[in-house]
Amino acid sequence: MPGHSSPFVVDNRQARRLLLHLQGLGQPPHRRQSPAQLYATIVGLGFVQVDSIQWLERAQHMILLARNQTYRPADVRCLLERDRQLFEGWTHDAAIIPSAFYPYWRHRFDRQHQRLHDRFVKWQGRGFMDHCQALLELIADRGALRARDLERPERQGPQPMWQWHDGKAALEFLWRTGRLAIAGRDGFQKIYDLSERVIHRRDFEARCDRAGFVDWACRSALARLGFGSAADIARYWDLLSIEEVRDWLGRQNTHGVMPVKIQAADGSAPRTLHGRADVEALVESQSRLPRRLRALSPFDPVVRDRRRLQWLFNFHYRIEIYVPPAKREYGYYVFPLLDTDRFTGRIDMRARRRDRTLEVRRLWWEPGARSTPARLRRLDSELHRQARHAGLSRIEWLA
Numbered sequence: 001m002p003g004h005s006s007p008f009v010v011d012n013r014q015a016r017r018l019l020l021h022l023q024g025l026g027q028p029p030h031r032r033q034s035p036a037q038l039y040a041t042i043v044g045l046g047f048v049q050v051d052s053i054q055w056l057e058r059a060q061h062m063i064l065l066a067r068n069q070t071y072r073p074a075d076v077r078c079l080l081e082r083d084r085q086l087f088e089g090w091t092h093d094a095a096i097i098p099s100a101f102y103p104y105w106r107h108r109f110d111r112q113h114q115r116l117h118d119r120f121v122k123w124q125g126r127g128f129m130d131h132c133q134a135l136l137e138l139i140a141d142r143g144a145l146r147a148r149d150l151e152r153p154e155r156q157g158p159q160p161m162w163q164w165h166d167g168k169a170a171l172e173f174l175w176r177t178g179r180l181a182i183a184g185r186d187g188f189q190k191i192y193d194l195s196e197r198v199i200h201r202r203d204f205e206a207r208c209d210r211a212g213f214v215d216w217a218c219r220s221a222l223a224r225l226g227f228g229s230a231a232d233i234a235r236y237w238d239l240l241s242i243e244e245v246r247d248w249l250g251r252q253n254t255h256g257v258m259p260v261k262i263q264a265a266d267g268s269a270p271r272t273l274h275g276r277a278d279v280e281a282l283v284e285s286q287s288r289l290p291r292r293l294r295a296l297s298p299f300d301p302v303v304r305d306r307r308r309l310q311w312l313f314n315f316h317y318r319i320e321i322y323v324p325p326a327k328r329e330y331g332y333y334v335f336p337l338l339d340t341d342r343f344t345g346r347i348d349m350r351a352r353r354r355d356r357t358l359e360v361r362r363l364w365w366e367p368g369a370r371s372t373p374a375r376l377r378r379l380d381s382e383l384h385r386q387a388r389h390a391g392l393s394r395i396e397w398l399a
Contacts, residue, residue: 007259007272010227014283015262016312016341018226021286023302024067025338029290033068035075039085039098041067042076046224046237047095049299050088052188053321055333055350056358057390060096062297065389081184084200088182088190092238092304102199103206107213108239109178120173132170136179136194144183144193147171214240218248226282227260227275228308235305249274265314293378295335295347295386303336315343315366330364339378344369349383351390358387358395 010018020026024044033041041064042048051059064071080086080096089097089105090112097105121128139145150167171192174180181198184191196204208216221236222228228236230245249257256277263270276282296303298319309315317336320328331348338344348361360383365371383395 007261008275008280009261009270010263010275010279010283012263012265012312013341014286015227016265017286017289018279018283019312020289020302020341021282022224022226025294025302026287026289027067029067029069029292031068031070033070033075035079035083038064038068038071038075039079042079042086042096043098043100044224045301046101046220047089047091047097047301049091049297049301049304050094050096051297051299053333056335056386057351058188059297059299061389062295063300065385066294066296066300069385069389071389084198087199090176092235093299099200099203102203103208104213104216104239106178106207107210109176113177116173116176120169124169128170128173131167132174132179135167135170136174139180139192139194144191144197146186146189146191148189214244214248218245222257222274222276226279227262227273229271229273232305232308233274262312264311266311267314268311271311289340291340291378293337293339293344293375293382295349295382296338298333298335300336302338309343313343317343317346331361337379337382339369339375342369344375349386351392352396353392356391356393358383358390358392360395360397360399362399 017026022044024041045063048060048063053059056062057065060076061071061073064076076086076096080088085099086096087099087102089095090108091097117129124131147168171180171190175182175190175192178195180192181195182190183193183198217237217239218233221233225232225236230242230249233249234240234242234245257274258277258279259272260275260279261270261272298317303309303317306317309317315336319333320330321332325332330346333350334346334348336343336346343366345363345365347363350359350361351357352359363379369375387393387395
């Protein structure tokens with residue numbers, strides 16, 4: 001790396017703790033959280049992934065609960081639907097994103113339009129873009145709607161306004177390319193409206209040129225990672241290609257990026273990566289992490305990058321919802337267990353809402369992680385936190 005001599009060496013424990021602090025897991029988890037503090041947490045993460053599966057609780061709520069046990073889902077809904085400080089967009093998947101980032105997402109919308117146009121037209125037929133234009137005009141005239149609103153009541157005849165999949169495809173295309181935005185949700189169904197009626201005016205009208213967008217995307221990803229390869233930086237937001245990140249890093253003397261050597265946890269060789277300019281000061285000043293065991297969502301930002309998780313924490317994890325039952329190693333929806341700064345196990349649990357029970361099916365400890373009385377007490381505390389948050393009143397162990 002030009003402009004620097006030997007890299008700053010960070011041992012594995014320091015690296016793990018630095019990442020966990022930067023990902024919002026270093027703050028006192030029991031301190032009462034105001035909506036403004038919740039917003040600051042989401043800005044610090046950059047985005048919070050949204051998922052429809054409610055095996056225990058939906059991903060966005062588990063991610064935010066892991067960082068503060070006083071988290072209230074109503075607060076994030078207000079930030080989204082009333083205050084318009086957040087919007088629903090797309091990173092690797094659907095996510096909640098600070099609206100202040102909307103000018104950067106315009107670049108993603110442009111790229112997505114180029115990528116998705118031919119794919120959707122091939123899938124839906126040559127008239128697809130006409131459907132999209134008609135749908136925009138309908139929403140402009142009649143207001144926000146859901147996908148199911150595109151179907152006529154039976155009394156008006158058997159034919160839908162559009163074929164349902166045509167209308168749903170058009171709504172999704174227009175959302176992912178920025179013409180529509182999510183105004184709210186009915187249950188978990190998206191309510192679509194024109195973007196200019198959803199996004200706060202100051203954020204909708206703001207613009208950022210291409211160079212500023214690339215600089216922000218690289219710099220902000222590295223700020224949240226602490227250190228990483230070009231691929232790590234590109235994967236964080238999924239806004240840029242690896243080549244674009246490498247080009248930015250090639251001009252690193254103007255960006256204040258420094259080389260760091262990170263010790264791996266999985267027995268592989270240390271890795272020389274790109275670090276924040278202040279990484280040395282961050283490592284030296286970081287405080288202790290809360291002594292707490294947390295069940296993380298499979299979509300938690302600490303877990304999401306499986307390759308980084310493997311070499312940094314020596315924890316192999318994958319979600320097995322798409323794996324045939326006979327081939328699953330653990331289970332359909334198994335939660336990683338983070339104990340302070342180590343992944344010490346995983347747990348198969350789900351909400352049985354009909355009798356308000358948290359059903360624990362099975363628990364696995366990682367090699368070297370003993371089920372000591374203190375660890376079991378921390379696990380029990382976490383299960384009670386999860387049960388309370390999901391509105392459950394009892395815990396039942398099946399094995």
